[in-house]
Amino acid sequence: MSANGLNAIDRLVALLSKLPGIGKKSATRMAYYILDADPSYSRLLAEQLLSLHSVIKRCSRCGSFTETDPCPICSDHSRDASIICVIERPQDIRVIEESREFRGQFHVLGGLIAPLEGVGPDDLSIGKLLARIRAEQIREVILAMNPTVEGDTTALYLQKLLKDLDVEVTRLASGLPVGGDLEYADRLTLSRSFRGRVKV
Numbered sequence: 001m002s003a004n005g006l007n008a009i010d011r012l013v014a015l016l017s018k019l020p021g022i023g024k025k026s027a028t029r030m031a032y033y034i035l036d037a038d039p040s041y042s043r044l045l046a047e048q049l050l051s052l053h054s055v056i057k058r059c060s061r062c063g064s065f066t067e068t069d070p071c072p073i074c075s076d077h078s079r080d081a082s083i084i085c086v087i088e089r090p091q092d093i094r095v096i097e098e099s100r101e102f103r104g105q106f107h108v109l110g111g112l113i114a115p116l117e118g119v120g121p122d123d124l125s126i127g128k129l130l131a132r133i134r135a136e137q138i139r140e141v142i143l144a145m146n147p148t149v150e151g152d153t154t155a156l157y158l159q160k161l162l163k164d165l166d167v168e169v170t171r172l173a174s175g176l177p178v179g180g181d182l183e184y185a186d187r188l189t190l191s192r193s194f195r196g197r198v199k200v
C-alpha cells in the first residue's frame with residue numbers, strides 16, 4: 001500500500017475517533033471495514049453525511065431534529081396536546097418514545113443551566129416553552145431532565161418559573177439515561193413497567 005493510501009486511512013481514523021464512544025481501536029476497525037467493503041457502501045455513507053445538515057432541520061414548535069416542519073410528533077393529532085415533556089436534547093425524545101410510556105408533546109430546551117460553563121436560562125429555549133404553555137392550553141408539564149446538578153438546577157428554575165402559571169408541573173423520578181444509550185433505555189422501560197405494575 002502506498003504512503004498516500006495509509007495517510008488517507010489515518011485521516012479517516014482520526015475523524016471516526018472523534019465520534020462519541022469510539023476509540024482509536026474501533027475507529028481503525030471501522031476504517032478498514034469501509035475500505036474492504038464494496039465502494040457503493042462508502043459512497044452511500046458519504047452521501048448521507050453530506051446531506052445530513054441540509055435535510056435535517058429544527059422543528060419550529062418543539063425544537064427537535066426533523067425532516068418536516070412541524071415534526072411528525074408535533075403534527076400527530078392522536079397525541080395528547082395538553083401535556084408537554086421538557087427535555088434537554090432532541091435525542092432524549094427517541095429514548096422516551098422507545099419506552100412507549102408517553103403520548104404527549106415534547107419541548108427541547110437545547111441544554112441545561114450550567115453557570116460554570118456559562119450557560120444561563122437565556123441560552124435555553126425557555127421563553128418559547130412559556131409561550132407554548134400559554135398558547136396551547138397546556139395542563140401538565142413534565143420535567144424530564146437527568147438527575148445531575150445541571151438537570152436539578154434547570155428543573156428547579158423551571159419549577160419556580162411555572163409556579164404562577166395555571167399548569168401542573170411534574171418530574172420524572174428516575175430521569176433519563178445518560179447519553180440516551182439504548183441499552184439504558186431498556187432499563188428505563190423496565191423500571192417504568194415495574195412502577196406501573198398492577199395487581200391481576
Ligand SMILES: [Zn+2]
Pocket residue numbers: 059060061062063064070071072073074
Ligand atoms: Zn416538533
